[in-house]
Amino acid sequence: MTCTEFLAQLDELIDNEVTAEMRADLQEHLRGCEHCEVTLNTTRKTIEIYRSHEIYELPGDLRERLHSAIMARCKRGC
Amino acid sequence: MATIQPIAGENEQHPDVALVERVRGGDVAAYDTLVRKYERQVFRIAQHITQNREDAEDVTQDAFLKAYEKLDQFQGNSKFYTWLVRIAVNESLMRLRKRRTGKMVSIDEDVETEEGSVPRDLADWAPDPEQNYSQAELAEILRKTIQGLPQGFRVVFVLRDVEGLSTEETAETLGLSVPAVKSRLLRARLQLRERLTRYFRKKNGLKESGVEK
Numbered sequence: 263m264t265c266t267e268f269l270a271q272l273d274e275l276i277d278n279e280v281t282a283e284m285r286a287d288l289q290e291h292l293r294g295c296e297h298c299e300v301t302l303n304t305t306r307k308t309i310e311i312y313r314s315h316e317i318y319e320l321p322g323d324l325r326e327r328l329h330s331a332i333m334a335r336c337k338r339g340c
Numbered sequence: 341m342a343t344i345q346p347i348a349g350e351n352e353q354h355p356d357v358a359l360v361e362r363v364r365g366g367d368v369a370a371y372d373t374l375v376r377k378y379e380r381q382v383f384r385i386a387q388h389i390t391q392n393r394e395d396a397e398d399v400t401q402d403a404f405l406k407a408y409e410k411l412d413q414f415q416g417n418s419k420f421y422t423w424l425v426r427i428a429v430n431e432s433l434m435r436l437r438k439r440r441t442g443k444m445v446s447i448d449e450d451v452e453t454e455e456g457s458v459p460r461d462l463a464d465w466a467p468d469p470e471q472n473y474s475q476a477e478l479a480e481i482l483r484k485t486i487q488g489l490p491q492g493f494r495v496v497f498v499l500r501d502v503e504g505l506s507t508e509e510t511a512e513t514l515g516l517s518v519p520a521v522k523s524r525l526l527r528a529r530l531q532l533r534e535r536l537t538r539y540f541r542k543k544n545g546l547k548e549s550g551v552e553k
Contacts, residue, residue, distance in 0.1 A: 272529075300464045304464070308536055318384045332375055332401055333375065
């Protein structure tokens with residue numbers, strides 16, 4: 263397996279959507295390719311870091327204000 | 341923290357469906373529950389697309405009002421959340437169009453780039469690289485990095501990886517094919533990874549220079 267072929271399966275591997283056979287082939291490639299191992303690990307970390315950090319937080323007071331405005335208009339029938 | 345919708349089994353009714361039915365029957369309080377459940381996600385998606393706080397506030401309001409008005413058109417064959425996100429994405433894009441009058445704005449913008457489709461910077465990251473930054477610095481790095489992605493990649497990444505929609509739901513929400521979503525997702529992930537490497541690379545124990553403010 264080449265690095266390009268590995269990359270083509272990267273998302274499926276990360277999302278656990280590969281067959282057992284494909285997984286074995288990918289793991290075989292990883293054993294001999296440090297570059298792909300780094301790419302896989304840091305891509306996983308990239309997703310995890312975006313999932314676990316709130317970068318656009320909705321502060322409580324703004325949330326309440328928005329919520330009240332929405333509900334007030336809905337109650338009027340929009 | 342992203343809230344990921346539990347996926348109901350095929351024969352189970354999603355709890356939102358009952359709430360939607362109550363709203364259709366005139367129970368405004370049931371809509372209050374739905375708004376509370378999803379307002380943070382809608383706001384976040386609107387921020388990601390408009391990159392402007394005021395616009396995101398307006399979009400959040402408009403999206404929930406539009407959803408309320410159009411609730412009769414909601415078909416139970418998709419999830420209420422996916423349907424709502426679709427409205428929020430469209431409202432966000434409309435807001436951008438208003439802001440940049442005369443300029444086409446779509447989720448197809450700028451996606452014809454080859455940048456980042458092949459990893460170039462292969463430096464490994466420090467273990468727990470986020471520990472080298474304060475929460476505020478880290479949030480700034482993550483914001484700047486994702487804002488630099490082409491719109492069409494950013495939206496796919498946000499819906500699929502941050503908000504937890506499936507590939508099929510992301511495709512349906514954005515009016516894209518499943519292969520298009522997959523191709524954009526891979527490139528979005530690789531580009532973000534590449535850009536974050538600048539901050540997170542292993543550097544003999546030395547901290548990468550701080551965030552430009």
